[in-house]
Amino acid sequence: MFSAWMVGIEDQPHRSGEICLIEVFGHTVDKGRAGIGSGVHPFRDPELTEEFSADPRMIDVSERHVYAVDWRPGRVDFFIDGVRYRTVEQAPDYPMQLIIGVFDFPASAAAQTPREVPELTVHRVTGRPN
Numbered sequence: 001m002f003s004a005w006m007v008g009i010e011d012q013p014h015r016s017g018e019i020c021l022i023e024v025f026g027h028t029v030d031k032g033r034a035g036i037g038s039g040v041h042p043f044r045d046p047e048l049t050e051e052f053s054a055d056p057r058m059i060d061v062s063e064r065h066v067y068a069v070d071w072r073p074g075r076v077d078f079f080i081d082g083v084r085y086r087t088v089e090q091a092p093d094y095p096m097q098l099i100i101g102v103f104d105f106p107a108s109a110a111a112q113t114p115r116e117v118p119e120l121t122v123h124r125v126t127g128r129p130n
Contacts, residue, residue: 009097035055049090072091
């Protein structure tokens with residue numbers, strides 16, 4: 001799985017919401033398609049509601065892509081390669097930190113066969129102030 005998400009810094013317990021920019025599980029990748037997860041998780045933020053999905057899309061995730069969000073008060077737009085594919089009409093209103101990760105699940109059935117070690121290459125991370 002590879003993922004990039006922004007999560008509240010929890011300097012106060014309710015400032016814990018998440019904007020999931022991109023999440024792809026390896027088992028969803030097949031013949032130029034992948035389940036692209038994105039959305040908002042509230043965790044302990046009472047102002048947010050769960051709004052996340054991992055819809056299948058025609059995309060080769062082994063190729064280079066630009067994943068982006070436009071995060072504004074009350075709204076988050078999600079983009080792949082400059083094309084908006086989702087809008088969520090809610091947004092955290094506090095500082096957040098960006099986390100980028102690649103995960104392996106060695107206990108899964110797929111892990112029982114020889115395979116390559118997961119790798120994620122990040123070419124650039126940018127941000128713009130509001």
